[in-house]
Amino acid sequence: MKTLEQVRAQLKHYPVEVEFPDIAKWQHGNTGVDYVHSIDSGVAGPHVMILALMHGNEVSGAITVGRLLQAGLRPLKGRITLGFANVEAYRRFDARNPDATRYVDEDMNRVWSSSRLDGAEDSVELRRARELRPIIDTVDYMLDLHSMHEEAPPLIVSGPLEKGIRFAADVGAPEHVIIDVGHPNGKRMRDYAGFGDPASAKNALLIETGQHFSTRSKDVAMDSACRFLIATGVMAELDLRAFMLAGAPAPQRFFRVTEPVVATSYDFEFAEDYRGMEIIAKAGTVIAREGAREFVTPYDNCVIVMPSLRQLGPGVTVVRLGHVVAR
Numbered sequence: 027m028k029t030l031e032q033v034r035a036q037l038k039h040y041p042v043e044v045e046f047p048d049i050a051k052w053q054h055g056n057t058g059v060d061y062v063h064s065i066d067s068g069v070a071g072p073h074v075m076i077l078a079l080m081h082g083n084e085v086s087g088a089i090t091v092g093r094l095l096q097a098g099l100r101p102l103k104g105r106i107t108l109g110f111a112n113v114e115a116y117r118r119f120d121a122r123n124p125d126a127t128r129y130v131d132e133d134m135n136r137v138w139s140s141s142r143l144d145g146a147e148d149s150v151e152l153r154r155a156r157e158l159r160p161i162i163d164t165v166d167y168m169l170d171l172h173s174m175h176e177e178a179p180p181l182i183v184s185g186p187l188e189k190g191i192r193f194a195a196d197v198g199a200p201e202h203v204i205i206d207v208g209h210p211n212g213k214r215m216r217d218y219a220g221f222g223d224p225a226s227a228k229n230a231l232l233i234e235t236g237q238h239f240s241t242r243s244k245d246v247a248m249d250s251a252c253r254f255l256i257a258t259g260v261m262a263e264l265d266l267r268a269f270m271l272a273g274a275p276a277p278q279r280f281f282r283v284t285e286p287v288v289a290t291s292y293d294f295e296f297a298e299d300y301r302g303m304e305i306i307a308k309a310g311t312v313i314a315r316e317g318a319r320e321f322v323t324p325y326d327n328c329v330i331v332m333p334s335l336r337q338l339g340p341g342v343t344v345v346r347l348g349h350v351v352a353r
């Protein structure tokens with residue numbers, strides 16, 4: 027039986043191309059919650075939030091939120107809130123072990139259910155989520171900025187509801203829209219409360235901007251954040267143009283996730299060096315092995331969504347499978 031360290035030692039090493047910003051200067055905000063700042067236009071409108079660092083080593087979001095804070099945004103209407111989530115994990119980042127600081131005690135993007143948040147358990151992540159919760163409860167539109175373990179095309183996660191899919195189309199980038207129901211081991215922020223309720227007008231998106239430490243990922247994060255602010259009507263494109271990628275974004279393509287592939291040990295291995303968004307033509311193609319067990323594609327034209335072994339372990343989702351959705 028392998029260990030996680032042995033698994034990680036065999037994976038591609040990604041250079042840290044970007045500087046990790048010092049976010050200590052953003053500790054004291056105006057919301058009563060550390061590392062959360064709000065800019066109110068004074069005009070009626072939606073409360074829009076961009077949140078970085080749900081995972082402590084996902085620096086592209088932290089760079090983006092830092093730059094937006096520095097820019098001194100002036101919303102046309104409503105309120106813009108900018109925040110850093112798992113600051114404690116971010117503080118512990120060590121470039122020699124860059125995958126270790128995704129979280130301190132547990133994955134912060136799996137605690138967003140009232141049963142966990144109101145429960146008696148304690149962890150660094152639950153404590154921070156409980157601090158953030160009163161603000162998040164007042165947010166109409168949420169953008170949760172993430173990045174990926176592997177170099178892969180950026181994608182926007184709409185959740186399973188039609189309102190989320192429409193919101194992803196309104197934002198218009200990145201190109202790949204992933205329609206999914208989340209993970210069996212806990213609720214994500216983007217599915218929390220009203221965001222996951224079809225009857226609520228609240229809406230949330232999660233964007234995976236590319237590999238954690240790449241320059242491109244940082245640029246995609248900024249571009250996506252700007253498009254989100256424009257789509258929600260709180261900022262004009264003219265005021266954000268300088269932060270955005272040049273040229274029109276590629277037409278979006280939509281993919282529905284049908285199932286997770288969950289490892290049961292550290293012996294799980296992919297059959298190919300998948301990077302994500304590959305389309306496997308034939309049903310029954312072996313895509314992974316774990317000891318004697320083979321994992322095969324369940325249908326033709328099966329799409330590989332965010333494969334990674336960096337957080338491998340029993341019960342961990344290592345890839346999700348989906349199909350193309352015509353829209």
Ligand SMILES: [Zn+2]
Binds near residue numbers: 080
């Ligand atoms: Zn993440």
